[in-house]
Amino acid sequence: MAPPSVVGALAGGYLAGRVPKTALLLAIAVVLFYSGLDLLLRKPRQAKVRAEFSRVAAVVSGLVIGLLGGFVGLILGSLRMPALLRLVGEPASRAVGTNLAVGVCVGVAGLVGHLPSAAPDWKLIAVGGGALDPGRADRRSPHRPALRARLDPRDRLRPARRGSRRGDSGVCLTRRSR
Numbered sequence: 265m266a267p268p269s270v271v272g273a274l275a276g277g278y279l280a281g282r283v284p285k286t287a288l289l290l291a292i293a294v295v296l297f298y299s300g301l302d303l304l305l306r307k308p309r310q311a312k313v314r315a316e317f318s319r320v321a322a323v324v325s326g327l328v329i330g331l332l333g334g335f336v337g338l339i340l341g342s343l344r345m346p347a348l349l350r351l352v353g354e355p356a357s358r359a360v361g362t363n364l365a366v367g368v369c370v371g372v373a374g375l376v377g378h379l380p381s382a383a384p385d386w387k388l389i390a391v392g393g394g395a396l397d398p399g400r401a402d403r404r405s406p407h408r409p410a411l412r413a414r415l416d417p418r419d420r421l422r423p424a425r426r427g428s429r430r431g432d433s434g435v436c437l438t439r440r441s442r
Contacts, residue, residue, distance in 0.1 A: 265325070265362060265366050269369065269370050269373075270369050270370060272370075275334060276333060276336075277335075277337075277375070277378040278377045278380060280335045281382065282381075283335065288335045288336050295332060299346065318352055322352045330373070334373070334377050337378065339371045339374070341367045
């Protein structure tokens with residue numbers, strides 16, 4: 265599903281500079297409204313996992329959702345997930361990861377597609393890049409000692425004993441003796 269989504273996002277991002285913004289927002293509003301009504305009005309039923317997923321449905325839905333997402337600058341995971349479950353026939357456990365991975369690809373492709381018609385907001389990109397540095401959050405956190413704990417190969421996780429001090433996870437970190 266990623267290759268057609270990327271192609272659609274590139275094309276949508278490129279064409280977004282040539283289509284009026286009102287038309288783009290109206291198109292995405294109609295699609296999201298339909299998707300919302302579908303979620304509200306459709307009766308819940310047990311999902312049918314097919315032995316083999318539909319490649320045609322994956323290509324067509326990926327291309328259409330990528331094109332819409334490229335037009336408006338959204339990755340549209342809220343549309344891709346139902347398509348993966350209902351049209352493509354992937355199990356939910358696999359569709360979640362697929363949706364996230366395709367979303368990253370579509371986001372990058374949409375950015376590249378928008379470059380010819382609009383300059384990127386470098387401040388926003390810098391903030392996003394800074395947010396990806398986990399060490400930065402560590403330096404500013406009031407819980408710094410807890411975050412800075414480094415795992416040693418001799419460490420192992422074990423269930424916490426009843427009555428012991430533990431975190432919400434119910435797991436303690438202990439050191440194995442040699």
